[in-house]
Amino acid sequence: MPGGKRSFTPEERLSLFQEAEREGYMETCRKYNLSPALLSKWKQRYLAKGAEGLKPAYKRVDPEVRALEEENERLKRIIARQALEIEVKSVLLKKKLLSNPRKSNADQTIF
Template identity: 55%
Template sequence: MGKRRQFTLEQKMQILREAESEGMLTTCRKFELSQALFYRWKHQFELKGKDGLLPQYKTINPELRAIQQENERLKRIVADQALELAVKTELLKKTEQMRMQGR
């Protein structure tokens, strides 16, 4: 199996334009492109224009990723502190009950 290639928006547009003038088969052979992929690009372009040819995956901004990780870390800290507070509160209640029974 060959190496997976990434085509830019400009390359995809060039391939679609060239296929109109040179023919789909000739263009696909020239760029070593499957006919199925060509027709997928053509269909996406017809439906959404240039936006249809943009990558479908979403990249996450590294800064946003760092903020999300920090947010998760802080949530864990808050949860740990809430649990610790609940345990101490329960222990204090039991201690208070024992003190009241001892009177």
């Protein structure tokens, strides 16, 4: 049997859980190569929430949505970097203007 992660639909989980109730947990675990802890987790979810508890607990994120979110974050970083550069340049320009005021015509001497 290939060593990959298997996924079960909620219907398959329910049928495996019911088979384990009828034929015994260890026998079902051996037959389908499942962990007893997995069947016990399914049982707890089924008893707590019914068939709704056997659905996968995670939400799949659409790859296109994920790509758009990543692009959005990248663009936000670019805008923040540009805003910071503009602010620094304006502060430096103000300091330069304040430290080097223009000389008035009376102060200038012509030789």
